[in-house]
Structure formats: C-alpha cells, structure tokens
Amino acid sequence: MAQPLDTLVETPSQTAGPYVHIGCIPTFAGVEGVYPQDLGRSPIAKGAKGEVITITGAVLDGTGWPLRDAMLESWQADAAGVYPGQDGADPAVSGFCRFAADADSGAFTLRTVKPGATHGRNGLHFAPHISLWIVARGINIGLSTRIYFADEDNSTDALLARIEQRPRVETLLAQPTDPGAYRFDIRLQGPDETVFLDL
Amino acid sequence: MTDPLMPRRREVHPVPLWPDYKTSVPRSPSLPLLSMESTPSEETGPRFGHSLIGPHDNNLIVNFTQGAESAVGERIRVHGRVMDETGRGVPETLIEIWQANAGGRYRHVKDTYFAPLDPHFGGCGRTLTDGEGHYEFMTIKPGAYPWPNRANDWRPAHIHFSVFGHAFGQRLISQMYFEGDPLIDRCPIAATVRDRSQLDRLVAPLEMQQSRGMDYLAYRFDIVLRGRRQSVFENKPEGM
Numbered sequence: 001m002a003q004p005l006d007t008l009v010e011t012p013s014q015t016a017g018p019y020v021h022i023g024c025i026p027t028f029a030g031v032e033g034v035y036p037q038d039l040g041r042s043p044i045a046k047g048a049k050g051e052v053i054t055i056t057g058a059v060l061d062g063t064g065w066p067l068r069d070a071m072l073e074s075w076q077a078d079a080a081g082v083y084p085g086q087d088g089a090d091p092a093v094s095g096f097c098r099f100a101a102d103a104d105s106g107a108f109t110l111r112t113v114k115p116g117a118t119h120g121r122n123g124l125h126f127a128p129h130i131s132l133w134i135v136a137r138g139i140n141i142g143l144s145t146r147i148y149f150a151d152e153d154n155s156t157d158a159l160l161a162r163i164e165q166r167p168r169v170e171t172l173l174a175q176p177t178d179p180g181a182y183r184f185d186i187r188l189q190g191p192d193e194t195v196f197l198d199l
Numbered sequence: 200m201t202d203p204l205m206p207r208r209r210e211v212h213p214v215p216l217w218p219d220y221k222t223s224v225p226r227s228p229s230l231p232l233l234s235m236e237s238t239p240s241e242e243t244g245p246r247f248g249h250s251l252i253g254p255h256d257n258n259l260i261v262n263f264t265q266g267a268e269s270a271v272g273e274r275i276r277v278h279g280r281v282m283d284e285t286g287r288g289v290p291e292t293l294i295e296i297w298q299a300n301a302g303g304r305y306r307h308v309k310d311t312y313f314a315p316l317d318p319h320f321g322g323c324g325r326t327l328t329d330g331e332g333h334y335e336f337m338t339i340k341p342g343a344y345p346w347p348n349r350a351n352d353w354r355p356a357h358i359h360f361s362v363f364g365h366a367f368g369q370r371l372i373s374q375m376y377f378e379g380d381p382l383i384d385r386c387p388i389a390a391t392v393r394d395r396s397q398l399d400r401l402v403a404p405l406e407m408q409q410s411r412g413m414d415y416l417a418y419r420f421d422i423v424l425r426g427r428r429q430s431v432f433e434n435k436p437e438g439m
Contacts, residue, residue: 023325
C-alpha cells in the first residue's frame with residue numbers, strides 16, 4: 001500500500017449532439033430572445049491591428065460528406081503574438097470565435113486577424129496559428145487541431161516538427177486563394193485525415 | 200509564462216468510435232492524435248465577465264419569456280461545483296447548458312419530433328461560477344426522446360453542459376443524466392464511456408436536502424476540468 005493520491009479525474013466528455021447550437025449559438029438554432037446576441041460572434045473588434053483574413057472551409061466525414069451540424073471554436077494570439085489577457089495584448093482582439101457549419105452546405109467562415117508567431121517554454125517557437133476545437137453529433141470528445149498558413153515560414157514550428165509523416169503537415173496549412181483569403185478543410189478520416197492534437 | 204496543463208487522461212473519456220452510435224463511425228479520426236506538452240495556445244483561453252450574464256440567464260423556467268411565463272414540467276434545481284484535477288474550485292468560468300423540453304422536444308430548426316414545443320421554453324441557459332466554483336440553474340426536467348440511430352433508440356433524460364475553464368485546453372462538453380433513469384443503460388451514446396465508474400460520474404443524484412418543499416427537486420452535478428502542473432523546476436532549460 002501507499003498513500004492515496006488526492007487528485008481528481010476529469011469529467012468524461014459526451015457528444016455535443018446535433019443541437020449544440022441551442023446552448024452555444026442559440027440564434028443559429030432559431031432560439032431568439034434569451035440572450036441579446038450569440039457569444040463569440042467575432043474574434044476581433046474595430047481597430048484590431050494586423051492583416052484581416054477570411055478562412056473558409058468545411059468539416060468532412062470519412063465519406064467526404066460535409067458535416068452540416070458542426071460547431072467550431074477558435075482561439076488565437078493577436079498580430080504581435082500576444083494572447084488576449086496577457087500583458088500588452090491588443091484590446092481589440094478577443095481571440096475567441098464561435099462559428100457553425102452552414103446547415104445546408106456545411107461551409108464555415110472565420111474572419112479574423114492573422115496571428116503573430118508565439119513562444120512556449122524552453123524557447124519553443126510556434127509559427128502563426130489559430131487553435132480550433134470541433135464538436136458535432138458523432139464526435140464523442142471535441143477534436144483539437146490548428147490552422148497554420150502555407151504562406152508563412154513554418155520551418156521552425158515545434159508542433160509541426162513532431163509530425164512524423166511529413167506530407168500530413170499539409171493538412172494543417174491553410175492555402176491562400178485570394179489576397180487575405182484562405183481555404184482550410186478538416187477531414188475526419190481518410191487518406192488526407194487532418195492531424196488532430198492532444199496537448 | 201503559464202503553467203502546463205496536466206495531460207488529458209483519454210482512458211476516462213468516451214471511445215471516439217463506437218459502432219452502436221452509428222454517426223461516430225464516419226466521424227471519428229482513424230489515426231492517433233499528436234500528443235505533446237501543452238503550449239500557450241492551450242494554456243490561455245477566453246474569459247467572460249459578469250456583464251455577459253443577464254438576470255434570467257440561469258433560470259430556464261422563465262428565461263425564454265424574460266420572466267413573464269413559466270415553462271411546463273417538473274421543476275428542478277441543478278447545482279454543483281466546477282473544480283480542476285487538483286481539487287481547486289474554478290472561479291468565474293462560463294457554463295452553458297441546453298436541453299429538450301418536458302416532452303423531449305428541442306427548440307431547434309432541425310428537430311422534427313412530434314412532441315410539441317412549449318411556447319414558454321427555449322432550452323438554453325448560462326451562468327458564471329462563483330469565487331469557489333459553485334453554480335446553479337433552475338430548469339424543468341427534460342423528457343426522454345427517440346432518435347434516429349438503431350430502429351428503436353431513446354435518449355435518457357439529459358442536460359448538455361459546456362464548460363470553459365480558464366484555458367482553451369480545458370474546454371469540455373458533456374451531458375448530465377438523472378439518477379435512476381433506466382434508459383441510461385440502453386443508450387449507445389452513454390455507452391461510449393466504456394468505464395462504468397466514469398459513466399456514473401455523469402449521473403446526477405437526487406439531493407433532497409437541497410430540494411425545496413412545494414417548489415423544486417434538486418440534483419447535484421459536480422464537474423472536473425483538467426488541472427495544471429506546478430513546479431519550481433518548470434521554467435528551467437530542458438534537462439537542467
């Protein structure tokens with residue numbers, strides 16, 4: 001026998017289900033009048049520093065079919081690489097956004113500023129990226145991934161460096177389509193399965 | 200510099216792929232997750248203040264009508280505490296809940312079940328935990344309902360919970376079930392949590408001592424989020 005550990009255990013996840021919008025973005029579900037507006041409508045306010053970009057994409061299942069019920073959340077640093085809440089952060093960047101796959105097409109759009117590079121413990125370097133969290137019916141625990149940018153220098157990023165199968169790095173790179181516009185699709189399964197994270 | 204999050208104990212969570220929950224089959228990743236120690240992206244996160252929360256937000260019985268009318272159903276109080284793995288309360292964190300009405304119908308453009316909508320019930324609520332992590336909601340007990348999966352699957356009565364914590368890596372969505380519901384053992388979604396002792400942690404007990412006579416029954420639901428590792432050795436160069 002040994003001393004018992006007094007640590008608790010995280011509450012198990014359960015799927016957000018198809019009606020996650022009621023609780024998180026009620027206006028999208030057709031529930032009006034409870035809150036003045038949905039939470040996390042935009043990660044930036046007027047005057048946010050940096051390049052405003054638009055990222056469009058879809059979450060695709062193992063058959064290639066877009067999820068029409070997915071809800072996504074994003075979290076990011078400001079254009080200088082400072083996270084909201086930290087000293088010196090851009091007050092016009094909340095960094096958090098909630099957005100849903102379109103109920104018909106499955107397409108999502110995130111309009112934000114491109115984040116700056118960031119640093120972690122022990123001098124680790126991270127190229128500009130946006131963290132994503134994806135929930136939907138059939139997803140039993142929220143999926144985490146990151147949007148990096150194909151037109152940035154990602155060569156010294158400490159997370160991308162850990163991906164053994166180098167072609168899979170591509171699954172985390174948003175591809176420029178027009179000035180200020182990117183495409184980023186998330187594939188839950190299949191030969192181009194997105195790299196999902198456990199951090 | 201922020202402290203690292205404790206690694207997520209995936210074995211207490213549901214399996215991503217569970218054939219009896221059919222939608223999980225094409226929607227679960229096949230390849231292993233990429234694991235590494237948390238970084239600032241996971242260790243920081245959005246914070247929400249009291250200015251967000253309206254006076255009726257945590258009372259689903261009346262919040263759809265802003266206090267004018269009451270929803271139909273068994274009146275219940277759902278309360279508990281949000282803690283992290285170290286046992287500390289998580290203060291001032293946002294909890295959002297959503298649920299079906301007493302007949303098992305959601306107010307959602309995609310729900311076509313023929314149980315009627317309650318004109319006085321929206322089905323969402325939110326609150327911030329207090330300084331010690333405590334929270335409470337007033338609501339009505341949701342009904343069980345059938346859903347398209349196998350030919351005759353029913354969801355046990357449940358309330359969906361969304362919790363933020365203070366770090367994006369603590370983000371959690373789960374469901375609260377009700378003590379004694381015979382549908383829990385028949386539910387393929389509940390069954391995705393393979394460890395029965397972990398599933399039991401999603402089942403709220405009836406708490407008569409917190410119930411109020413001639414008014415409401417109380418159910419207790421505590422929530423544990425990931426904790427942070429704290430050590431004076433943390434911020435030294437690797438290996439030193």
